């Protein structure tokens with residue numbers, strides 16, 4: 310029976326399109342999945358999308374489409390990207406699927422039946438972006454992401470999280486590697502040691518979620534819903550015999566790979582839910598750090614994202630003769646290698662196109678690629694396109710010793726998630742081999758061969774040397790396969806070894822033995838694997854990001870069916886900074902506010918802009934009384950052309966967030982001088 314290995318990525322929110330931060334977690338899992346398979350494990354690799362909750366509901370509303378339609382669009386984009394990148398996930402779960410809903414409701418009922426759920430009223434500060442209550446005073450921003458929190462008071466269902474404090478601490482104590490890296494583990498432990506409060510697990514203020522069974526005005530808390538994906542995907546909650554078997558086979562998961570910001574959910578809430586439901590716990594939670602771009606976390610809200618598509622397209626263009634699908638796989642390899650080599654896993658790391666191109670040229674084009682092409686071309690030329698037949702069984706070159714212990718050291722680092730070190734060990738070997746090749750100068754030996762003498766000593770020496778180097782290349786290529794499946798497949802075929810995927814399946818990429826390369830094997834067709842990159846590609850990628858990127862959140866026009874006769878011209882996805890600069894947003898203070906006779910919706914305001922006083926008519930009378938507004942600091946569009954309403958001139962507009970309940974007026978926590986411009 311093969312060992313089973315079940316690993317998961319976080320499921321991605323569908324409020325915005327994928328970027329390389331998302332690709333990072335997913336490709337890291339793919340690398341692990343491929344390696345486990347080549348070791349002989351039966352692997353279940355799960356990814357998917359997290360589609361419920363207020364955040365998604367609001368994004369869909371902003372785009373003007375129903376949430377399901379919005380979720381379908383973005384979830385499809387994630388799925389397509391993973392396909393383009395050749396990722397080998399076994400399943401792709403969407404939390405809006407019936408199989409998942411059924412499982413989540415079953416989990417809720419089980420927690421209820423086991424006595425871990427009660428109802429109570431709670432008033433607190435909620436961060437919609439993180440979908441979590443925060444222990445901060447009203448008006449204070451979210452301590453995790455800095456965005457404003459909202460005061461929410463609701464009768465909710467509660468999970469008795471506090472009852473699990475000791476059990477959780479015992480778990481961390483007994484299984485020290487349950488959470489890694491240790492920095493994250495320490496944070497989790499101190500969170501649990503603190504005041505571990507019960508957790509609100511239902512909401513009534515919106516309805517885009519899975520209803521609480523038997524009390525449908527509540528929807529289940531999005532994190533309870535989302536975390537359950539790890540079990541619903543393998544059949545939890547289904548009565549079908551096949552699903553029960555599937556669950557028993559795969560659960561518990563061997564590894565949850567998660568971003569460091571969501572470890573509290575995975576290391577505290579999730580094990581507590583599972584304990585309460587009487588289910589086994591996952592074996593490990595490993596956190597990856599953040600990809601930073603221009604110094605801060607790459608994220609939709611900061612707008613500092615880089616899309617994986619840019620890299621697939623730019624590097625794919627190096628292979629103009631290949632079909633687009635293969636170009637994408639080549640580009641994906643470059644991204645996979647770069648992210649795992651450049652950033653020590655678990656730590657934050659900066660992404661830049663410059664670093665990507667520098668590493669590509671140094672490690673792939675000039676390093677691995679150049680070694681392969683030098684050696685294989687010599688063999689091809691001097692040994693009739695075959696692997697040379699060596700005369701010796703023992704090898705004394707630096708090469709043999711450089712790769713002798715390579716698999717062991719590579720595996721050691723890889724299994725502790727130190728991917729960068731695993732790759733570094735390979736590149737150390739490559740540079741030793743390169744040094745060996747340069748100092749021996751096989752081309753000189755080749756030049757001295759007497760073609761009419763079959764037993765010429767130069768030919769014999771060259772055969773021995775090339776065989777050594779080709780063996781080293783085979784071993785390196787086998788180890789690199791999970792990281793660069795496409796490029797290593799090319800090298801493998803050039804070595805005459807056929808399909809690397811087959812080799813992985815047949816156990817030929819593990820327990821690598823020196824001498825397994827069969828002398829006399831016919832080499833495949835040779836060709837460059839990693840063409841050198843011109844620095845100009847940096848500008849090409851930068852331009853692609855600036856000009857060709859679709860908006861991070863799709864516009865309504867992209868999601869909604871296009872009307873036969875559009876009533877309004879399509880809105881462009883982006884405006885330039887110059888366009889934005891045309892809008893003069895300024896801070897003002899309301900001096901006078903009064904109702905306008907016979908106009909239920911309008912208030913007449915006089916606002917102080919520091920240098921002048923303006924009259925503005927605002928359609929907020931249904932939501933704000935004049936008294937609430939007087940003295941309040943607001944933001945106005947100061948250069949809006951004046952217009953007449955109800956016979957009165959309105960010069961400017963008050964800026965407000967268009968929430969479902971009432972327009973929330975833009976304001977500041979700081980004391981900003983009147984007239985200050987917003988930029």
Ligand code: MSP
Nearest residue numbers: 319320321322330334359535536567568599600607
């Ligand atoms: N939906 C939740 C997870 C639920 S899991 C049961 C969520 N989604 S997310 O889309 O906001 O982020 C998911 C994951 O994407 C992060 O945990 C992280 O793994 C990855 N990343 C998103 N931005 C990232 C970076 N800038 N850098 C590295 N990883 C990033 O949280």
